[in-house]
Amino acid sequence: MILVINLNPSLDKIYTIEKLQYGQAMRTSQVQNTAGGKGTHVANIINILGEKCMVSGFLGGYIGDFIAGKLRKDNIRNECIRIQSETRSCLNIATSDGRQTEILEPGPSVTPDERDAFLFHYKKLLQEASLVVASGSLPQNLGDDFYCLLINLAHDADKRFLLDTSGSALKKGLCARPFFIKPNKDEIEALTGRKINNLEDAVCELKNFLEAGITMPVISLGKQGSVLAYKDKIYHAVPPVLNVTNAVGSGDSYVAGLAVSLNNKMPIEETIRFASACGTANVLEPESGFIRKENVMNIKQLIKIDYL
Numbered sequence: 362m363i364l365v366i367n368l369n370p371s372l373d374k375i376y377t378i379e380k381l382q383y384g385q386a387m388r389t390s391q392v393q394n395t396a397g398g399k400g401t402h403v404a405n406i407i408n409i410l411g412e413k414c415m416v417s418g419f420l421g422g423y424i425g426d427f428i429a430g431k432l433r434k435d436n437i438r439n440e441c442i443r444i445q446s447e448t449r450s451c452l453n454i455a456t457s458d459g460r461q462t463e464i465l466e467p468g469p470s471v472t473p474d475e476r477d478a479f480l481f482h483y484k485k486l487l488q489e490a491s492l493v494v495a496s497g498s499l500p501q502n503l504g505d506d507f508y509c510l511l512i513n514l515a516h517d518a519d520k521r522f523l524l525d526t527s528g529s530a531l532k533k534g535l536c537a538r539p540f541f542i543k544p545n546k547d548e549i550e551a552l553t554g555r556k557i558n559n560l561e562d563a564v565c566e567l568k569n570f571l572e573a574g575i576t577m578p579v580i581s582l583g584k585q586g587s588v589l590a591y592k593d594k595i596y597h598a599v600p601p602v603l604n605v606t607n608a609v610g611s612g613d614s615y616v617a618g619l620a621v622s623l624n625n626k627m628p629i630e631e632t633i634r635f636a637s638a639c640g641t642a643n644v645l646e647p648e649s650g651f652i653r654k655e656n657v658m659n660i661k662q663l664i665k666i667d668y669l
Contacts, residue, residue: 364490367400367418396431399497402650406617422447468500505529512537538574610650615640
């Protein structure tokens with residue numbers, strides 16, 4: 362069973378308006394309230410793909426109850442720790458020009474006792490997990506080295522750890538050598554201070570990650586697809602061009618598809634095609650972090666893989 366770590370979940374509110382005008386009162390033509398946070402999206406996609414998973418993290422207040430209810434409705438095993446603070450809300454304003462403006466709350470404060478309760482529970486969950494996927498930002502008071510701690514505990518339990526985060530949490534997490542990372546171009550540039558102007562630059566960064574002990578580093582390049590390194594080979598996956606309805610959650614869908622592929626021991630090229638197809642299928646849906654299996658299977662046949 363896949364263990365999904367979602368430390369900073371959210372209530373995602375998506376507003377659809379014609380045009381965003383600064384300083385004006387705006388009326389939305391459509392609103393969606395969904396259980397969000399990158400880990401929630403990952404768990405939802407894994408569940409849609411028919412794989413068993415459990416979710417652990419922190420949930421608090423009315424929003425925490427809402428997310429717990431969504432997990433229960435979808436028959437996703439909830440192993441989250443209840444906390445005193447309210448789980449955060451995040452806003453996404455989608456306009457007719459295809460742009461999306463996000464306002465992300467920092468997340469609740471986690472007490473030392475709540476942190477310890479999570480770690481105690483996490484160690485138990487590791488015993489039945491086949492692999493671990495951790496996605497998203499960290500709530501307040503955990504410290505930016507918290508993923509590093511979780512990765513080391515996974516190493517002790519001989520479990521692969523897939524990490525999808527950014528900023529200082531990614532920088533500290535790299536020190537523990539997770540099996541997989543998936544920063545995008547902007548996150549790589551912020552992390553290293555080096556620009557990625559072309560595929561050659563991205564390949565150089567992948568090789569640096571391999572040398573640092575990351576088994577399967579990936580760099581997301583948006584419409585240019587993604588580049589992945591594994592066992593000294595570099596793969597460039599290019600998806601078909603589709604009409605985008607909502608791109609939020611596409612990276613999470615990719616991670617979920619890759620986790621399912623690894624869990625089922627698919628060959629590397631099949632893993633890349635499947636993960637890329639999941640990420641691409643997400644853009645067709647108005648709901649963030651949602652795919653349809655039939656779309657995944659159709660898109661998978663259209664994924665182009667080059668070797669760099």
